[in-house]
Amino acid sequence: MKRTASRPPDRAGGVVELIGLHKAFGDRTVVDGIDLRIPGGEFFSLLGPSGCGKTTTLRMLAGFDDPTGGTILIDQQDMAGIPAHRRPTNTVFQSYALFPHLTVAENVAYGLRWHRRGGRDDSTGKVSSAERERRVREALDLVELAPYAAGRVQQLSGGQQQRVALARALVLRPSVLLLDEPLGALDARLRKNLREELLRLQRTVGTTFVFVTHDQEEALEMSDRIAVMDQGRVVQCGTPREVYESPQSEFVADFLGVANLLDGHLLERSRGSRGPSEVRIGDFTVPATCAADTAPGPVRVVVRPERIRLEPRGKKGVPVHTLPCVVDRLVYVGATTQVMARLPHGPALRVLVVNDSDRDLLTPGTPALVSCAPEAIRILSKDT
Template sequence: MAKELIRLSDCVMRYEDNLVLDHINLYINDKEFLTLLGPSGCGKTTTLRIIGGFLTPTSGDIFFDGVRINDVPPNKRTINTVFQKYALFPHLNVFENVAFGLRLQKLPEKEIHTRVMEMLEAVSLRGFEHRRPEALSGGQQQRVAIARALVNRPKVLLLDEPLGALDLKLRKDMQIELKRIQQQVGITFIFVTHDQEEALSMSDTLVVMDGGRIQQIGTPEDIYNEPKNAFVADFIGESNIIDGIMVEDRVVQMYGRRFPCLDTGFAPNEAVDVVIRPEDIDIVPVEQGQITGTVTSVTFKGMQYDIIVDFRGFKWLIQTTDHSPVGARIGIKIDPDGIHVMKKSAYSGQFGDYSSFSDEYEELDNASPDGEEEGAWHEA
């Protein structure tokens, strides 16, 4: 059983009448890679800053290793941060940037040198120690920022959208690199991002946030397969979310038709949201289909086609390797394990319809903004 390291207990953050964090309860285990995921303004950066000591919650407590640390300033916490824009000191070279924390500890010069060089080696920046930060590429600055934080041997590393300003290729490389570093140093990483793909591929634990509340906590697999509400289902991956009625255990009714599923524990005839992932839908001839619809749009995506199918006015996204032309009538079949039933929530009806396909879908697909747009993702 993993040891608990950090606990946020009933944390509220309020700026005048703007509620940024709404009673957050969260515990973070030692040595885990935990990601705070959510759209801009969901409170994820605020949560990170509370852990880092840059903000004090309006109410609620934060514990580190069982000790309340609400009033402990950042410089007294064994937590280090990789800032969104790296925040490297422009007046110091790479070596001195990394050595900054060690110099403050007044370590002997020899030890500082050894540790800085070791760390630069670990982030593959040996030979760059005399460069100025502005003479480095974005990816290199990123790695200096990581080295500068890790050289202090913190118990926890906080990363605030550290890959936001990098281009796609570099992001992918850094994702792998970060995961490798985390496993190598064996400490807790708390990672903030709005990129669901990044979050899914890197995390041990995923915390999905929206509107200052935690929507769901779990492993990436759990959250993808068993989203708790329409928001999570929509934010993590692509989802068709349909109104349904839970007739009885293992039977859900949509479009007036009964579908076998695996979900239990709902009241008889309870209204529910039904999530069907686009890749869990099989296209079959019309006569064999559980329901039938008309193809309204086809997009070639390389690996698969994304087709939008109109089922009585509600548009579904289906990912398939078989080509179906626009206008074709098709049938679909969904296996019981492809149907996921959720309780109704405040988010019901807001997500999961691909009628407004072009906008919403494109936006989700390009969840990685370029550097210029990055400012817009800043949170209060």
């Protein structure tokens, strides 16, 4: 989840605004009133499950689909009626759509043959041959594929082909680059490597990236901000840390990473109290964090597994607010072990334990204690 590159200053161009954006196919609403503003130079992700409307939103931005309502502005220009090839955008798809009969350089140069912005040397307004060659070299250098310029795309790996597709999109110098699950067809290790490459590339060129994915790890690792979508709506928008650590709904908490979701009862605060709120879970009361206007009563409690500490019973110096548990089940996942810790007369908590810790606790049937800081226990009102 930690970003590996610093964010550049906002660019003057590439500002995207969606105002009341709506799309319906017949009587089926796919995008239901989206309002978003994406500053220039931001890496922005649309994240959500299949069918949530994220790809349709991207297609309307690109000009492939027309909205049935609302407005799309790019650098304050209304995109209504402007076809895809005239918009200051370009799109990279999951399928690379490369031409096998052309060389790598010819694939990258393909769009420049009909480009009408900059480098003009004749009455048709096309980019000159010299300008085209220079920009192709720059694009291939950017994606570190210059040595393969004369080769055929079939000779490249899947990751290299995806970088050719990125170079072909970037060579047109779009204000906004749209990416529709571009890493979805690659294996896990290659996806990890290309995530780092994609982030480096975006930081280098400073172009606004709008990235569509259903992979929460991709979105958390690369994005400046994330819009989590469900049923055609944006249900939460914020930085990766905000949406992960402070989910505003049960859907966001459950979709974005792994979460323990528990039923609880928020206790009424005493007058003048300045400490954290308190929530009752089963027979136990623990401090928790919630919005100031959250009403006392039934609530849902959200706790991330990595924020829970597992301690042996009887250990000195453990936090005051602890819950007794019994280790129920273990799942070894390499660097960590997922521990299912069952509470008395209650649900099991998923706890993430780093594998350099005390392994005496990691035995099914072992009595233990669980605890976490009040700020790690988030309260959602029941109606969310």
